[in-house]
Amino acid sequence: MTKYGSFPGARPRRLRTTPAMRRMVAEHRLHPADLILPAFVREGTAEPVPISAMPGVVQHTRDTLRKAAVEAVDAGVAGIMLFGVPEDGKKDGAGTAGTDPDGILQVAIRDVKAEVGDDLVIMSDLCLDEYTDHGHCGVLDAEGRVDNDATLERYAEMAQVQADAGVHVVGPSGMMDGQVGVIRDALDQTGHEDVSVLAYTAKYSSAFYGPFREAVGSSLQGDRKTYQQDPANLRESMRELALDLEEGADMVMVKPALPYLDVLAKVADTVDVPVAAYQISGEYAMIEAAAEKGWIDRDKAILEALTGIKRAGADMILTYWATEVARGL
Numbered sequence: 243m244t245k246y247g248s249f250p251g252a253r254p255r256r257l258r259t260t261p262a263m264r265r266m267v268a269e270h271r272l273h274p275a276d277l278i279l280p281a282f283v284r285e286g287t288a289e290p291v292p293i294s295a296m297p298g299v300v301q302h303t304r305d306t307l308r309k310a311a312v313e314a315v316d317a318g319v320a321g322i323m324l325f326g327v328p329e330d331g332k333k334d335g336a337g338t339a340g341t342d343p344d345g346i347l348q349v350a351i352r353d354v355k356a357e358v359g360d361d362l363v364i365m366s367d368l369c370l371d372e373y374t375d376h377g378h379c380g381v382l383d384a385e386g387r388v389d390n391d392a393t394l395e396r397y398a399e400m401a402q403v404q405a406d407a408g409v410h411v412v413g414p415s416g417m418m419d420g421q422v423g424v425i426r427d428a429l430d431q432t433g434h435e436d437v438s439v440l441a442y443t444a445k446y447s448s449a450f451y452g453p454f455r456e457a458v459g460s461s462l463q464g465d466r467k468t469y470q471q472d473p474a475n476l477r478e479s480m481r482e483l484a485l486d487l488e489e490g491a492d493m494v495m496v497k498p499a500l501p502y503l504d505v506l507a508k509v510a511d512t513v514d515v516p517v518a519a520y521q522i523s524g525e526y527a528m529i530e531a532a533a534e535k536g537w538i539d540r541d542k543a544i545l546e547a548l549t550g551i552k553r554a555g556a557d558m559i560l561t562y563w564a565t566e567v568a569r570g571l
Contacts, residue, residue: 270553272545274318274568278365278518278560283307284327285346295453296523297530299562301327307350308357310565317568321363323413323560324350328373336381337373341399343406345373351407365411365440366404368425370396379416379466388469390418397421398428405434413495415442417469423489440518441491444479444505446471450498450524479505483512491515493558498522500547503554510555519556521547526562541570 257267284291284301291301302310307324314322326347328339339345347366354364370393371379380393393416401412412429414421422441429437447470471478479496486494494513496506497520510517529547533540544563551559561567 270549272548272552272567272571274571275320276552276557276559277319277564277568278321278323278363278558279310279314279319279564280323280325280520280560280562281307281310282325282327283346283350285332286329293453295527296562297527297534299526304350304353308353311354311358311362314565314568315358315361317565318571319362319564319568320558321365321411322354323365323367324354325367326350326372333373333375335375337370337396340370340373341396341403343403345403347372348403348407351404351409355408360410363410364408365413366407366409368397368400368404368412368414369416370400371416379469380418388418390420390469393418394420394424398424401425401428401437402432402434405429405432405437409437411438411440411493413440413442415445415497417442417445417466417471419485420489422486422491426490438492439490440493440495441486442497443483443486443491443494444471444496444502444509446473446498446502448473448498448501448522448524450501450522453523453527473501476505476508480508480512483509487513487515493518495520495560496556498525499551499556499559500525503550506551506554506556510557516557517555518558518560519551519554520560521551521562523562 258264282301283304287303290303290306293299311322324347326345328346332339351364351366369379371377376382378388380388381396383389397414404412412425414425422439426439447467483494493516494509495518496502496509499519499521506519529543532538544567548559548561
């Protein structure tokens with residue numbers, strides 16, 4: 243006993259003394275199987291097209307997408323979420339290219355399926371915004387508003403063609419009321435009972451989507467505040483969660499991730515299905531930009547951000563760094 247008696251009685255620093263000790267007592271660990279790679283494929287391009295606001299991310303050609311899928315498998319990544327970017331001339335008010343069996347997303351699904359089979363969980367974005375000339379996630383009514391129920395009919399068609407192409411999981415991201423139930427029924431009625439639905443349960447109207455709109459060549463004018471959630475609301479997310487589960491969601495998602503870790507934690511504490519979080523384009527861009535300026539340590543910041551998402555309760559994380567991080571892990 244020192245002259246100070248037994249103070250301090252507790253010494254948590256003992257468990258931080260060496261890298262080996264810190265590794266042994268770590269409460270949460272990232273694993274390659276936690277990660278899902280979002281990937282863009284552009285119709286009619288012979289070379290990958292860099293996305294200026296997302297350094298290191300490209301709009302793939304069909305060939306480079308196949309290569310990216312193989313690299314993801316080799317790194318141990320669990321899944322790939324595919325987004326199609328059609329030629330501008332193929333956009334229209336109904337997003338017809340999104341339900342064309344030979345549309346770019348359906349072609350990409352078949353390409354990846356042929357390349358890696360079931361070694362990678364192939365997921366597809368089920369939304370109209372990439373394919374509409376107005377850039378909204380649904381069809382518009384006579385007054386220019388997004389028509390919820392007419393959009394659901396289009397989503398049912400999209401689910402069928404994506405499942406026919408061989409997708410394992412559809413990700414309805416449009417935030418239409420009733421979308422999970424309609425999609426589940428459409429899949430079941432067309433013999434696709436094994437295709438899972440990853441519900442975008444809490445998808446907020448966020449300022450952090452900016453770089454993504456470049457990535458998909460969005461034509462959006464205005465905003466999506468009438469269907470994406472208000473960043474101020476949490477109870478609303480829990481209501482959406484209950485509805486999605488009731489309608490048959492196999493997995494649920496919170497998007498964006500870092501600004502909504504409280505929502506993610508609440509969802510994870512509530513459900514008994516897998517929970518995903520999407521580390522979106524703006525989150526990616528901020529870290530890359532700050533690292534380019536020399537203001538932060540890039541690699542450490544990436545791992546810290548992903549660990550925070552994991553700690554908050556995510557079973558799966560969609561991140562543009564998926565393959566890079568998986569290799570490092």
